Amino acid sequence: MSRLHVVSGKGGTGKTTVAAALALALATEGRRTLLVEVEGRQGIAQLFETEALPYEERKIAVGPASEGAAPWGASGAPSAGDPARGGGGRRAGGEVHALAIDAERALLDYLQMFYKLGSAGRALKKLGAIDFATTIAPGLRDVLLTGKACEAVRRKDKNGKFVYDAVVMDAPPTGRITRFLNVNDEVAGLAKIGPIHNQAQAVMRVLKSPETAVHLVTLLEEMPVQETADGVEELRAAGIPVGGIVINMTRPALLDxxxxxxxxxxxxxxxxxxxxxxxxxxxxxxxxxxxxxxxxxxxxxxxxxRVELERAEHAELTALGLPTYELELLPEGVDLAGLYHLARDLRKQGPI
Structure with a gap:
């Protein structure tokens, strides 16, 4: 089973919603998941109806109940007394933590980890040196974002167990996902020795291993499907594992x-x-x-x-030879209850 789930998709396909639903689906039977945001849009906070996420790992929800466990309410979401709402109620399921990665703060972490700068690093921030560094070297930002996510994947507690059973990343769109994930390969090639080289190689070992799976979200429309096919080809060429394809916002068949x-x-x-x-x-x-x-x-x-078009696009996706998962269009939009509904649908369709 993969431990780092990278969720990408063309803009407008609902990749943030799918990433959140996947994090919930993986948080079952006591498992802990970390949902990571890297684009600074605070989309996760909006979905979970909570305040803006700081640069710290914070528990925001509990997973849906397993079969035979204490049920959720009719809506499928926790009630006001449940842990997901900050109360003391107890329900079956694991925990979902969230982190909005800030490139500047991640750079300070990096400087402290490898160079032990401490207060000197904070001084650099006040001088604007960190903003300058991430501006003149745009690839550095992606190095920091992917590095922070991979650090969460590898992190262990004092007993030697992984802190998180799974990490789910709400990643950039399909058009730039391969370059985003592959940036550490480029950095490792530029910096031949030293801590930067070693860190970049460590990140790529995670991203190119079976621990990682990149899932692409699409709609049954021509442009998203074509971008998905292109993304799969690019990821495979870069040696980055592709997981599955999530077909989002499917519509019920009205006619036989x-x-x-x-x-x-x-x-x-x-x-x-x-x-x-x-x-x-x-x-x-x-x-x-x-x-x-x-x-x-x-x-x-x-x-x-419309049905004929969707069937043709579905055939294009099937030809890619990857597992596919389908999530229905929620007529009332995606609120917290809808998010839990989508999470249950993902779990019913098997491991992802």
Missing amino acids: NGDLDIAARDARGGVAKALSQAGLGGARRGGLAERLIDPLLEQAREHAE
Whole structure:
């Protein structure tokens, strides 16, 4: 099982939501997960309906109950007395901690870890040297972000056990995910010796090992699917393990195959008959039934075309040879209860 789950996807596909749901899904039976944000958008705090995350690891939720354990409420989310809300209630499930990584603070950690600068590092911050360093060397920011996440993956307690059973990273979009993860390879090549070289190599050992899996989030639409396929190809070429594909915001099938075939062609007679049987009167000129026929046929044709497109895009994703997971579109939007609903759906579909 992978321990570092990197979640990426084209903008608008819901990658932050999927990352949060995955962190919840992995936090089961006492397991601890860390949900990491690297883009500074505070999307995790918004999803979990909490205040902005500081640069520290903070418990924000508990995992959904396992089968046979004490149930959650009908909504699927913890009630006001549960640990996820800061109360003292007890429920089955593990813990979800969250961290919003700040590149500047991560650099101070780095300087302290390898160079023991202490107060000198804080002085550098006051002088603006850290901002200067991350600005003139944009790749340094990605080195710090990935390094902090990998440190959480490797961290152990005093008993030699991993502090976190899994780390989930809400990563940059698919278009730059390979460069983001592969930046330490470039750094290791530039710095041939010393602590920077050693740190970069240590990070890449994690990112290119079975401990890591990059999951790509997509919609059943042409552009997200094409970007997903391109992302898979780039990740494979870089030697970074690809996990699965999460098809987000899927829609229920409203018509079976037979009805879809009918909807794809003109079926005025059948629609008129059905309206008449529904008590809306015959299809006389100007009558209610007659006015409904064309709009109904147009909606049916649009739905049939949409289903045909989605099936074609689904086939493209299947051809990539990766596990796929599907999450339904939540009509009311994604609130905390919806997040737990998605987490349960992920768990039902098997390990990810």
